[in-house]
Amino acid sequence: MSESIVRVSCVRHTYPDRTQVHLCGLDFVVERGQRVVILGPNGCGKTTLLFHILGLLEPQEGEVSVFGVNPARHFNRIRERLGVLFQNADEQIIAPTVWDDVSFSPRNYGYPGDEVEAMVTQALERVGIAHLRHKVCHHLSGGEKRKVALAGALVLNPELLVLDEPFEGLDPASRSDLVGLLNRLHREHGVTLVMAMHDVNVVPAMADRVYVLLRGGEIVAQGAPQEVFQDPGMLRRSNIEPPVLAELFQRLEELGHPLGHPLNVEEAARALLECIARSSGAAAPQPPATRTRAAGEPRGLAPAGEPRQAAIEFPAPATEPAPAPEAGIDFTASATEPAPAPEAGIDFTASATEPAPAPEAARPDEAASPSPSERGA
Numbered sequence: 001m002s003e004s005i006v007r008v009s010c011v012r013h014t015y016p017d018r019t020q021v022h023l024c025g026l027d028f029v030v031e032r033g034q035r036v037v038i039l040g041p042n043g044c045g046k047t048t049l050l051f052h053i054l055g056l057l058e059p060q061e062g063e064v065s066v067f068g069v070n071p072a073r074h075f076n077r078i079r080e081r082l083g084v085l086f087q088n089a090d091e092q093i094i095a096p097t098v099w100d101d102v103s104f105s106p107r108n109y110g111y112p113g114d115e116v117e118a119m120v121t122q123a124l125e126r127v128g129i130a131h132l133r134h135k136v137c138h139h140l141s142g143g144e145k146r147k148v149a150l151a152g153a154l155v156l157n158p159e160l161l162v163l164d165e166p167f168e169g170l171d172p173a174s175r176s177d178l179v180g181l182l183n184r185l186h187r188e189h190g191v192t193l194v195m196a197m198h199d200v201n202v203v204p205a206m207a208d209r210v211y212v213l214l215r216g217g218e219i220v221a222q223g224a225p226q227e228v229f230q231d232p233g234m235l236r237r238s239n240i241e242p243p244v245l246a247e248l249f250q251r252l253e254e255l256g257h258p259l260g261h262p263l264n265v266e267e268a269a270r271a272l273l274e275c276i277a278r279s280s281g282a283a284a285p286q287p288p289a290t291r292t293r294a295a296g297e298p299r300g301l302a303p304a305g306e307p308r309q310a311a312i313e314f315p316a317p318a319t320e321p322a323p324a325p326e327a328g329i330d331f332t333a334s335a336t337e338p339a340p341a342p343e344a345g346i347d348f349t350a351s352a353t354e355p356a357p358a359p360e361a362a363r364p365d366e367a368a369s370p371s372p373s374e375r376g377a
Contacts, residue, residue, distance in 0.1 A: 008063070054162060210224070
């Protein structure tokens with residue numbers, strides 16, 4: 001049986017403004033080596049739960065146990081076994097340079113200088129920022145600051161890593177990079193992860209177990225991602241936007257096409273291909289195998305020595321030939337025949353080149369005739 005390293009049971013906390021958070025309903029349990037995600041809307045108590053695990057808050061009711069002790073009263077016993085990454089990295093970075101910040105904990109705990117240097121170097125290499133060791137933290141990007149804070153959390157090689165909204169404010173590339181980094185820490189070093197978030201699209205790639213919180217702190221569901229995402233209605237009642245794939249395949253099931261509950265695009269493509277094959281009576285075509293793209297590798301290109309993946313070909317839709325133009329109407333003539341010459345006897349260019357004619361001279365009879373006044377005289 002796996003060892004439980006975190007247990008939170010029916011905890012109540014009241015903040016100075018009298019806001020109450022009651023983390024009850026189901027016990028929150030984390031076993032060694034698990035990746036646990038806490039899902040819930042803003043204000044539901046995710047951060048309050050993490051602060052109790054970290055010993056920053058002590059419950060007024062209920063029980064909190066981390067590595068077998070109350071973290072609020074005996075944090076010194078577990079401080080080197082636990083690391084934390086807060087939501088805002090700027091609040092966690094306290095030193096001017098990357099090296100100064102990452103080395104703060106081991107220097108503060110009295111480690112020898114050469115051991116501190118080795119620990120900092122290992123932490124920086126582990127998160128891929130060894131080239132930033134002498135940079136000023138204030139000048140780093142948001143993703144780089146998040147990695148500096150993570151290196152500071154990992155410098156003492158903790159067994160448990162607690163993360164509050166680790167993907168908040170990151171662009172897609174930085175988020176994908178951090179997902180791969182955390183999964184590698186879990187896979188290669190056995191780090192137990194506890195993460196609070198509200199982005200459901202990251203959960204399938206990050207979680208072995210999911211807890212769902214309602215506003216006010218009630219824990220209403222827990223289980224593997226496949227189990228939790230089978231009920232999009234429950235997620236909506238918890239004010240959590242369900243994954244698009246979960247809603248799509250639930251709707252297909254309601255329409256009489258049960259295709260399971262895929263968690264990612266690869267599983268969804270395979271389920272749809274199998275359904276198409278059953279309908280046509282043919283063998284289901286297999287989607288091309290996927291692999292992890294190496295850092296810096298251009299998208300869509302296979303590395304040297306590997307064949308490119310063949311695209312899935314679909315039959316071209318039947319098309320009807322365009323109708324021939326009606327007899328007697330040649331629409332192409334207007335684009336090829338020269339313009340007709342102007343009619344004979346009319347030279348429209350003359351008005352632009354010939355001078356205007358002089359006014360006609362007055363006729364003799366008009367010049368000799370007297371004016372009305374002269375006639376009256």
